[in-house]
Amino acid sequence: MHELSIVLSIVEIAEEQARQNAARKVESIELEIGALAGIELDALIFAWEAAVPGTILEHAERIIHHLPAKARCMDCGSTYAARQFFEACPSCGQYLSELVQGKELRVKSLVVS
Amino acid sequence: MCSTCGCSSQASGGVTITKIGEEENHVHLSAGGHEHHHEAGNGHHHHHHHHEADGNHHHHAHPDAQEPAPVKTVLELERDIMQKNDLLAERNRGYFEAKNMLALNLVSSPGSGKTSLLERTLVDLQAEVNCFVIEGDQQTSNDARRIAKTNAPVVQINTGKGCHLDAAMIHKALKQLAPTDDSLLFIENVGNLVCPALFDLGEGARVVIISVTEGDDKPLKYPDMFHTADLCIINKMDLLPYVDFDVAKAREYALRVNHHLAFIELSATTGQGMEQWYDWLREQRLALRN
Incomplete structure (x- = not known):
């Protein structure tokens, strides 16, 4: 249940930002989560509902951008959509790839007032 | 919810750190050990947009402290949650480097033989x-008490409901x-092939341990952990004749997930392959000097 730790880190970031900007409320929060970031979205939402009440994010609108994973084949150089770490290159069939997108775990923006 | 470790309620509620032999001096961490101190001033360079009710936005100076702030401010943060x-x-990591220490993060599912491997390694x-x-x-x-019997100094971290160690612990x-x-x-680390994958502890290398009594498709089932590991130890090799585990297949699956991964096959019980593991440790220690 590391998703709970993630939610608590998000709350911490939001509270710190609200304090630094003398804001009372967080209206919305935008997250970017890569498909291979190791986060189960359902678990994150479950943890969110458990951990967020009573914090500055209680009434904030939560916007999640899901970033699909992309890999680059180190053999033939082509870039392709990867559903997993072990996705063979569709052009040459090799597993020698490196991930170029999909590990993101970011608070993209906050709207505070 | 994480069914692997079964943690549920408020995070890390009650992490305890105890040095074996000095149990009276244990430390409790609050909320996963996250302590924060922030200054009131902000040396931050955020881009602030102020939205008007009509949806247009324009730039203007910061509102005075006295001014009630009905304006909405967009903070473009792009902050990594980790x-x-x-x-x-x-x-x-800097602490380890300064002390010329090799720190290893051992991860596996429960029951792969991490502690037995460690006991034998310490003795040898x-x-x-x-x-x-x-x-x-x-x-x-x-x-920790098993480890303490080898005379190695050991600290036990009890994560309470937490399913992983983090850098603060x-x-x-x-x-x-x-x-x-x-x-x-x-x-x-806590026996769990899922959650610890995400948390860098500052280790010099990450070692994932699987045993032949598990499925050989474990690397495909829990790819995150294999993706972040440097070495994969396949333990309990002495039991191979009795189980349906294909070592070649397990290696191939793990290499699909992470083509940098190195492998050592051993048995912490019989000692077969242990010398290879010690050689790997010696190489890693030598590499610290470069």
């Missing part, structure tokens, strides 16, 4: 190098453990 852990992990290597151990478990000091545990220069530190 940043705090990762910064602290880098701090741990202590004459050669000073070894220190941090044990992570949700509950009990059973593993290691940072605190190191203060109690006080490892010596040029030593070898083994961090035995």
